[in-house]
Amino acid sequence: MKRRLGWCVKGMGFIAALCMIQAPAFAQKQGVSERIHKLPPGGPAPHTPDGHPDFSGVWFPNSAGQALNGARLAGEDPVDEDARRQFDPKVTPEEKPSFQAWAASKIAKMTSTEEQLERPSVNCLPRGVPGMLATAYPIQLVSTPGQLVELVELNNNFRVVAIGGRTHAKNPDPLFNGDSVAHWEGDTLVIDTISLDERTWNDLNGWFHSDQEHVVERISRPSKNYLIYQFVIEDPKVLTKPWTSAPRKWSLSHDVLEEYYCTENNEIEELQKIKEQESQGK
Amino acid sequence: MKNGILAGAALVLLACSAALLAQQGKSASSTAGTAGRDTKFDARDLNGSWIGTQKFFGDDNKVPEPPLTAWAREHLLMESISHTGLNLTAKGESSTTSSKSGIRDANGVPANIPEGHYPGERCEPLGVPVQFNGTHYYPFQFIILPDRIYQMFEKQMERRVIWLNRDHNKDAFPSYFGDSIGKWDGNTLVVDTTGFNGRLWISENVGHYMSDAFHLVERYRLTDATHMELEMTYYDPKAWGDKAWTGWTKSFRLDSKGDSLEENICDPAHWQDYDNVILNPITGKK
Numbered sequence: 001m002k003r004r005l006g007w008c009v010k011g012m013g014f015i016a017a018l019c020m021i022q023a024p025a026f027a028q029k030q031g032v033s034e035r036i037h038k039l040p041p042g043g044p045a046p047h048t049p050d051g052h053p054d055f056s057g058v059w060f061p062n063s064a065g066q067a068l069n070g071a072r073l074a075g076e077d078p079v080d081e082d083a084r085r086q087f088d089p090k091v092t093p094e095e096k097p098s099f100q101a102w103a104a105s106k107i108a109k110m111t112s113t114e115e116q117l118e119r120p121s122v123n124c125l126p127r128g129v130p131g132m133l134a135t136a137y138p139i140q141l142v143s144t145p146g147q148l149v150e151l152v153e154l155n156n157n158f159r160v161v162a163i164g165g166r167t168h169a170k171n172p173d174p175l176f177n178g179d180s181v182a183h184w185e186g187d188t189l190v191i192d193t194i195s196l197d198e199r200t201w202n203d204l205n206g207w208f209h210s211d212q213e214h215v216v217e218r219i220s221r222p223s224k225n226y227l228i229y230q231f232v233i234e235d236p237k238v239l240t241k242p243w244t245s246a247p248r249k250w251s252l253s254h255d256v257l258e259e260y261y262c263t264e265n266n267e268i269e270e271l272q273k274i275k276e277q278e279s280q281g282k
Numbered sequence: 283m284k285n286g287i288l289a290g291a292a293l294v295l296l297a298c299s300a301a302l303l304a305q306q307g308k309s310a311s312s313t314a315g316t317a318g319r320d321t322k323f324d325a326r327d328l329n330g331s332w333i334g335t336q337k338f339f340g341d342d343n344k345v346p347e348p349p350l351t352a353w354a355r356e357h358l359l360m361e362s363i364s365h366t367g368l369n370l371t372a373k374g375e376s377s378t379t380s381s382k383s384g385i386r387d388a389n390g391v392p393a394n395i396p397e398g399h400y401p402g403e404r405c406e407p408l409g410v411p412v413q414f415n416g417t418h419y420y421p422f423q424f425i426i427l428p429d430r431i432y433q434m435f436e437k438q439m440e441r442r443v444i445w446l447n448r449d450h451n452k453d454a455f456p457s458y459f460g461d462s463i464g465k466w467d468g469n470t471l472v473v474d475t476t477g478f479n480g481r482l483w484i485s486e487n488v489g490h491y492m493s494d495a496f497h498l499v500e501r502y503r504l505t506d507a508t509h510m511e512l513e514m515t516y517y518d519p520k521a522w523g524d525k526a527w528t529g530w531t532k533s534f535r536l537d538s539k540g541d542s543l544e545e546n547i548c549d550p551a552h553w554q555d556y557d558n559v560i561l562n563p564i565t566g567k568k
Contacts, residue, residue, distance in 0.1 A: 124550050160434070
């Protein structure tokens with residue numbers, strides 16, 4: 001069984017040795033010898049007995065159907081550009097979020113160390129919605145009658161979304177996965193989520209949110225080998241206007257998720273020391 | 283929970299865990315399990331969310347533990363081990379903290395867990411069989427698929443996969459949940475798990491850890507449409523030689539045919555607060 005290499009300290013390799021996370025993390029194929037191309041469409045998407053698209057499978061956030069970071073770490077890039085990405089920015093450009101001035105200022109003032117310290121996954125916390133899908137880690141979806149189960153390799157997180165049959169709670173508690181309702185619009189599953197815990201981020205770069213954040217995710221499976229995941233974020237306290245992601249591709253893999261626990265986490269302590277040194281000008 | 287530290291921890295956790303409080307209410311109010319006694323049912327349809335009808339597992343286990351091996355006495359006892367490189371928080375502290383009660387069972391195992399320690403503290407993984415300590419409050423959900431079964435636990439939102447139609451993966455890397463395979467023995471689902479990493483508790487009332495040879499066999503059986511029984515057998519050749527530890531049954535009722543799990547996240551920051559506000563002042567740590 002191959003082992004996977006943790007990515008818990010993305011962008012901060014100097015502290016990598018301190019990352020004691022008991023994690024296989026996302027897949028690494030060391031010593032890649034052949035070029036990796038994007039997957040073909042693979043034929044029509046399967047459907048569940050009730051006639052809806054079946055999203056079941058392990059999915060990677062690229063177009064290659066496998067983990068790609070190993071190739072990059074090996075100092076070469078045998079991966080086709082269109083296999084590595086989730087969308088072509090020339091075809092479906094993705095705007096940057098339009099932050100209110102105070103929010104933009106807060107993010108801009110964050111040092112790299114402060115950003116790491118605030119990042120949910122560095123604190124062994126779930127990335128929540130939609131952060132759990134702003135990731136390089138694979139996910140597994142399981143379509144069952146009336147629900148979609150999302151399994152995330154990172155931190156072993158999971159989310160069960162009930163489809164139909166319920167409305168938002170009247171006074172929901174803030175949750176990492178929020179309060180979600182879902183319905184089908186044709187072959188697209190639409191998930192509407194409110195009441196998200198403010199400790200989660202929308203990306204890996206400090207995009208925090210308020211208690212008023214509202215996320216609408218749209219998932220479809222245009223062919224066997226691809227999912228399309230697109231989401232809209234409204235946050236009247238942080239953004240000046242709603243933000244819409246590009247339609248992001250996830251590609252089907254025959255891999256399996258591995259166990260990933262965040263334990264014995266020394267990152268916080270070390271980051272605090274670095275922050276202290278930085279504040280003293282060292 | 284027999285000392286002030288642990289009681290304090292419990293208070294903190296209770297204060298921090300809205301999910302627990304909500305779950306208690308849910309447990310009391312649910313009516314999902316009332317209709318099942320005389321209903322025809324698919325004996326292999328375990329799908330749904332299940333909640334324990336008994337108290338914590340350890341309270342039910344009146345079956346004596348097999349005698350410990352000499353190796354286990356040296357390596358697995360909570361009060362004497364030094365699990366360097368394993369759990370640097372809970373186990374490291376427990377190696378230097380002995381039970382004050384001095385009460386021991388026939389094996390010489392402390393009857394109490396080391397002071398202030400219990401499974402899952404400081405957000406350590408729980409795994410199985412420890413998860414079944416808490417299913418009275420925290421349900422789990424079965425999702426049955428043709429080639430696998432997912433078992434999702436509300437407590438700390440852990441999950442595992444039980445593979446059907448295959449043997450154990452001999453190359454599996456040791457893990458908290460191990461490598462689980464399942465098969466049907468008549469209408470009983472038999473789940474066989476090996477490949478543990480040996481870092482987990484067996485139960486909150488067992489005064490030693492499992493070894494990496496721990497082997498768990500679970501037998502799930504529907505007794506009617508909305509009730510299920512679970513028999514568990516523990517094997518651990520390093521701890522008990524060829525003796526098995528078994529002889530008790532857990533009972534569950536169906537809480538929902540779908541998902542009734544609530545979000546239960548263990549936040550390490552709460553433990554830092556606990557250390558700063560409660561533990562450190564008591565122990566004199568700074």
